[in-house]
Amino acid sequence: MILAVMDYMQYLYNSYDLIPILMELVLIGIVVYTVMRFLRGTGGEKLFRGILFIVLGFWAIRLLTTQLGLDMERIEFLFNYFLLIVLVVSMIAFQPELRRGLMQLGGTRFSRSSAPEIENVIEQVVDSVAHLSRIQIGALVAFEREVGLSDFIATGTRLNAIVSADLLNTIFWPGTPLHDMGVIIRRGKLTAASVQFPLAEHGEFDRNLGSRHRAAIGLSKETDAVIVVVSEETGQIGLALNGKLARFLTLEQLHKQLFDLLTSDTKELKTIKSTKDKSSSSTPKSQKTSTTDSAKEKVK
DSSP: OHHHHHHHHHHHHHHSOHHHHHHHHHHHHHHHHHHHHHHTTSTHHHHHHHHHHHHHHHHHHHHHHHHHTOOOHHHHHHHHHHHHHHHHHHHHHTHHHHHHHHHHHTOOOOOGGGHHHHHHHHHHHHHHHHHHHHTTOOEEEEEOOSSOOHHHHTTSEEEEEEOOHHHHHHHHSTTSTTOSSEEEEETTEEEEEEEOOOOOOTTSSOTTOOHHHHHHHHHHHHSOOEEEEEOTTTOOEEEEETTEEEOSOOHHHHHHHHHHHHHSSOOSOOOOOOOOOTTGGGSOHHHHHHHHHHHHHHHO
């Protein structure tokens, strides 16, 4: 096998100009790297690696049979139609990733000139999260960025209201008509509430996570939205982006992450150094409340 590859490389070197071959290899490498980076952290990453492995396997078998002079018509037949099959399968399997990539071509984001407006929106959201986290009421808030969320907005109730902590607290209060599911903020306005977010598939999240966290991860996989989630069971704060979920955030960390993601070219969540306190389950509720209030004062 190794000798066959070496002989083939020697054949290419002797028969063709080496520079065009190197350019082709570099271009192929760039394409593969770009695709892998785009799919990183998604379910499509493993599938793409599997397809790439099969393609390389077919190429190696075909090269070996050619070098040994073997006549394998069935393998040759499969190889000739394999790339077409891969293209069709990829369009189906990578539908969420393709959808997100195509939507990014015509999307819009918060204007940088409106940073003060965004800062005020972030302050209101963080204030609401502090209150809801303290009394352990679940919440799900999505910020639209480059990829439009009109399809998801259509599933909810349109509001087009000014973002305020009181309004968010009222929406998510148990028993109110709009408390279930999530809200979407677009261009500084609370555009819609009671919006249905797509749920992440099994195997893409921790089994201990509830439906709100699954919805946050699911929406972040299909779009580039930034999603804030508050756990109803524990009051813990999370932030989802690009199929990844940062959990156990403090209010300070949430404020900084939101500001960086909504006012700059930041595309990824910054590394969260804080981890879950092993003794948190035994911490009295009054102590948790004072800690949250303290963090809220720091944010202000």
